[in-house]
Amino acid sequence: MPTRRAQPLPRALVTGLLAFPALAAFGVFTFTPLAAVVRYAGWEWTGTSQPQPVGFANIAALARDADLWASLGVTIAFAAIVLPAFLGLSFAIAFALEGLQIERLIKAVLFAPGLVTVAGSAIAWFLLYDPNFGLVVDLTGLALPWTTQGWAALVYVALFTLWQQTGYGVLIASAALKGVPAGVKEAARLDGASEDQVRRWVVLPLLRPTATFLVVVGTVFALQSYTAVYLLTRGGPLGSTRVLGYYLYETAFERFNLGYASALTLFVLVVAFAVAATQARLLSDRRAAP
Amino acid sequence: MIVLRLITVVFTLFVLLPLAWLVYAAFIPPEALINASLVTPGVSLENLAALPGSGLGRAMGVSLAATGMVVVLQLATGLGAAYATRAGLPLTALVLVLLAVPTELLLVPLYRLLQGLGLTDTFAALTLPFAASPLVVFLLMSAIRRVPWSLVEAARLDGAGEGTIVARVVAPTLRPELLATGVLAFAAHWNLVLYPRVMTTESLWTVQAFLVDLLRTRPFEWGLLGAAALVASLPILVLYVVFERRIVTVFERGFRAY
Numbered sequence A: 001m002p003t004r005r006a007q008p009l010p011r012a013l014v015t016g017l018l019a020f021p022a023l024a025a026f027g028v029f030t031f032t033p034l035a036a037v038v039r040y041a042g043w044e045w046t047g048t049s050q051p052q053p054v055g056f057a058n059i060a061a062l063a064r065d066a067d068l069w070a071s072l073g074v075t076i077a078f079a080a081i082v083l084p085a086f087l088g089l090s091f092a093i094a095f096a097l098e099g100l101q102i103e104r105l106i107k108a109v110l111f112a113p114g115l116v117t118v119a120g121s122a123i124a125w126f127l128l129y130d131p132n133f134g135l136v137v138d139l140t141g142l143a144l145p146w147t148t149q150g151w152a153a154l155v156y157v158a159l160f161t162l163w164q165q166t167g168y169g170v171l172i173a174s175a176a177l178k179g180v181p182a183g184v185k186e187a188a189r190l191d192g193a194s195e196d197q198v199r200r201w202v203v204l205p206l207l208r209p210t211a212t213f214l215v216v217v218g219t220v221f222a223l224q225s226y227t228a229v230y231l232l233t234r235g236g237p238l239g240s241t242r243v244l245g246y247y248l249y250e251t252a253f254e255r256f257n258l259g260y261a262s263a264l265t266l267f268v269l270v271v272a273f274a275v276a277a278t279q280a281r282l283l284s285d286r287r288a289a290p
Numbered sequence B: 001m002i003v004l005r006l007i008t009v010v011f012t013l014f015v016l017l018p019l020a021w022l023v024y025a026a027f028i029p030p031e032a033l034i035n036a037s038l039v040t041p042g043v044s045l046e047n048l049a050a051l052p053g054s055g056l057g058r059a060m061g062v063s064l065a066a067t068g069m070v071v072v073l074q075l076a077t078g079l080g081a082a083y084a085t086r087a088g089l090p091l092t093a094l095v096l097v098l099l100a101v102p103t104e105l106l107l108v109p110l111y112r113l114l115q116g117l118g119l120t121d122t123f124a125a126l127t128l129p130f131a132a133s134p135l136v137v138f139l140l141m142s143a144i145r146r147v148p149w150s151l152v153e154a155a156r157l158d159g160a161g162e163g164t165i166v167a168r169v170v171a172p173t174l175r176p177e178l179l180a181t182g183v184l185a186f187a188a189h190w191n192l193v194l195y196p197r198v199m200t201t202e203s204l205w206t207v208q209a210f211l212v213d214l215l216r217t218r219p220f221e222w223g224l225l226g227a228a229a230l231v232a233s234l235p236i237l238v239l240y241v242v243f244e245r246r247i248v249t250v251f252e253r254g255f256r257a258y
Helices: A002-006 A009-040 A057-064 A066-097 A103-114 A118-129 A135-140 A150-178 A182-190 A195-206 A208-223 A226-232 A244-253 A258-288 B002-025 B030-034 B056-086 B092-100 B103-116 B123-130 B134-144 B149-157 B162-173 B175-190 B194-199 B207-217 B222-257
Strands: none
Touching: A009 A258, A009 B056, A009 B092, A009 B103, A009 B123, A009 B162, A057 A258, A066 A103, A066 A150, A066 A208, A066 A244, A066 A258, A066 B002, A103 A150, A103 B002, A103 B222, A118 A135, A118 A150, A118 A226, A118 B002, A118 B207, A118 B222, A150 A208, A150 A226, A150 B002, A150 B222, A182 A195, A195 A208, A208 A258, A226 A244, A226 B194, A244 A258, A244 B103, A244 B194, A258 B092, A258 B103, B002 B222, B056 B123, B056 B134, B056 B162, B056 B175, B056 B207, B056 B222, B092 B134, B103 B123, B103 B194, B123 B194, B134 B175, B134 B222, B149 B162, B162 B175, B175 B222, B194 B207, B207 B222
């Protein structure tokens, strides 16, 4: 936009005013809370009580909080299940659908769960997969024991998350697939490569930037899994699905320890920003890549 | 390739099953539950008939009003910011940073902020903090690159002010993107779960809060649960069926541009 410096001031001012409502909203409802949480982390506060300053007690308590480290472990385990599956499914399905008549229909179906009322989805899942009374156990006798076994509960929440979000991944992978120039594939075929070889050695390497992007998106989904946890398992059984976001919610609004929850917020923000910074590096590598 | 196709078929069935069940569960005949066998065939409207008086209607009203207002606000603020960016204001980096902030994790400081403003348990608590969304700004920023800038320049030469240009030139050109982004924004706000639970009490329960409570207090009334889940999902399902193609295209394009 090279003309912008030549513009007279009033227009630049008016343009700035058009951005003002958005900036004001971000300032008040994102940046102010971000800054304030540092202060609240030094409080003893139940939400309705008068806050009492306790200095760095909350921050110091973070290091000794076994539940917090267990929760970080759960979050990492959750991401370790969801991310590879999300990436693999997105590409596998995008490849399988390419050029099929029903491509659009299938993509529309896969995208739908992300938009269905999420608590309604949770109800449908409960009625389907409840290990004692659900339709699936009723029909097949097979059940994932997610109400009693920690690993099963984590897999259950991961499956729900994949059910909700894989549609996004397929859309993105498929858009990238369509962007691979036909000439490149044609050239490989002329050199005698089979269709499988073209996919494996020509197309897939060209999709690396998209894979990076999907890892980024998938990480965001993993960090936001607290909604699914709240709806499906409430962190149980025995804390086995208590991801960071849910632990934060529980501490603040079920145990009413909002001061300590503020310290937890700081911790989660540090984790989120560390992840985001790593991702930003990955993404800029991606731009540098051919 | 056969393996890939197989994966696709299995996964598509896996996705369809809860969706189909969501629809069918609403019509389970009550006998099926008494026999404790869900495979009893049949269709019954009794579950839907039991909904009035359950409080679902009220919750849907709250959700529709709050989400509707948020969508309008987000599109307006987002379009302004996107236009300003295209006209030269350097906001891109800020928006990318905001996209990385998990807003819902700011529950505690937001609670304190709203408490200080005397806004907890008000309609404003459900709407005001969502007046602008980084994702909406981001999607509209990629969309507005599609507008030929000569249109804007021509309008300027004709003496139109910047506000008029956004409302009369840019907005009409971006109608498909505004619609699709609006549906995504609708889904995002409609599906907030923890936030409304924390900020409001029963009189302002959203659909999500209502369904969560229903599942907790009446977990064995499956017909009622199914019916409530289906009815609560209708607004988005209808929006999605009508605008499916646009949503998919805008979503693909927005993220490809990035």
